[in-house]
Amino acid sequence: MSKMAQTPQPPYYAVIFTSERTEGDRGYGTMADKMVELASAQPGFLGVESSSRDEDGLGITVSYWESLDAIKNWKEHSLHRVAQDTGKSTWYSRYRLRVCKVERDSFFEM
Amino acid sequence: MSKMAQTPQPPYYAVIFTSERTEGDRGYGTMADKMVELASAQPGFLGVESSSRDEDGLGITVSYWESLDAIKNWKEHSLHRVAQDTGKSTWYSRYRLRVCKVERDSFFEM
Numbered sequence: 001m002s003k004m005a006q007t008p009q010p011p012y013y014a015v016i017f018t019s020e021r022t023e024g025d026r027g028y029g030t031m032a033d034k035m036v037e038l039a040s041a042q043p044g045f046l047g048v049e050s051s052s053r054d055e056d057g058l059g060i061t062v063s064y065w066e067s068l069d070a071i072k073n074w075k076e077h078s079l080h081r082v083a084q085d086t087g088k089s090t091w092y093s094r095y096r097l098r099v100c101k102v103e104r105d106s107f108f109e110m
Numbered sequence: 111m112s113k114m115a116q117t118p119q120p121p122y123y124a125v126i127f128t129s130e131r132t133e134g135d136r137g138y139g140t141m142a143d144k145m146v147e148l149a150s151a152q153p154g155f156l157g158v159e160s161s162s163r164d165e166d167g168l169g170i171t172v173s174y175w176e177s178l179d180a181i182k183n184w185k186e187h188s189l190h191r192v193a194q195d196t197g198k199s200t201w202y203s204r205y206r207l208r209v210c211k212v213e214r215d216s217f218f219e220m
Contacts, residue, residue: 003168004128004206014126014210016172018114018159022220049128051161051170058113060161060170062126093220096114100124100210108198108205110132 005047005064010102012046013065018058019095028091035083039063042077044070064102071099115157115174120212122156123175128168129205138201141193148189149173154180174212181209 021028039045044066053059065071074080087095131138149155156174163169175181184190197205 004130004204007208010208014124014208016124016126016212018172020114049168049170052163052167053161057162058159060159060172062128062170062172088218088220092218094114095218096215097217098117098120098124098212098215100212102126102208102210105206105208107207108202110198110203 003049005049005062007046007064007102007105010104012102013068013071014100014102015063015065015071016098016100017061017063017095018097019061020058020093021053022091022093026090027086031083031086031091035080038077038079039074042070042074044073068099113159115159115172117156117174117212117215120214122212123178123181124210124212125173125175125181126208126210127171127173127205128207129171130168130203131163132201132203136200137196141196141201145190145193148187149184152180152184152187154183178209 036048036050039048046064046066048061048063050061051059065074075084146158146160149158154176156176158171158173160171161169175184
């Protein structure tokens, strides 16, 4: 099965989360899985695409949403807030988060 | 040095390119490096973030641009067109390309 998100016709929204990790797992893997599961259950969630991360590498996760309100609600979800706080205190040495409006897209399949 | 793109204040544009590869390199690695180098030299280019790809994994590359015109010019660049054609005939089993307007962003550094 493809790991690509099945998104609808644009416009919709994307959150591009690019991160660099601190050393060691320290509960990160478990929480990351839990957050994907929880995000997937939120209203307005459309999909998520995540790359693997090599050592010292950049991690990129893009989640897709119906609206800015859906993104705001997810940002404020209580368990997600705990993860965000631990992200800053423990897991990430650096991250960037970009909220975007997807204006057009194209697909290719061999 | 951080592999994160140093982008200006929004708004600006992002192209999210998510792909799954066919088997074998077949010139892909060399062309991918060349395309990053060439893209970086185009007018309106702001930066690029790329994840590593595990076997059978998803590759995610996000490039950032000043305007939709800059994205259009890069799309139509003659060498980039050759790469796009070979991408469809040879390198990718599947891809999705999304053109987005970055409306806001936030950074964190430990």
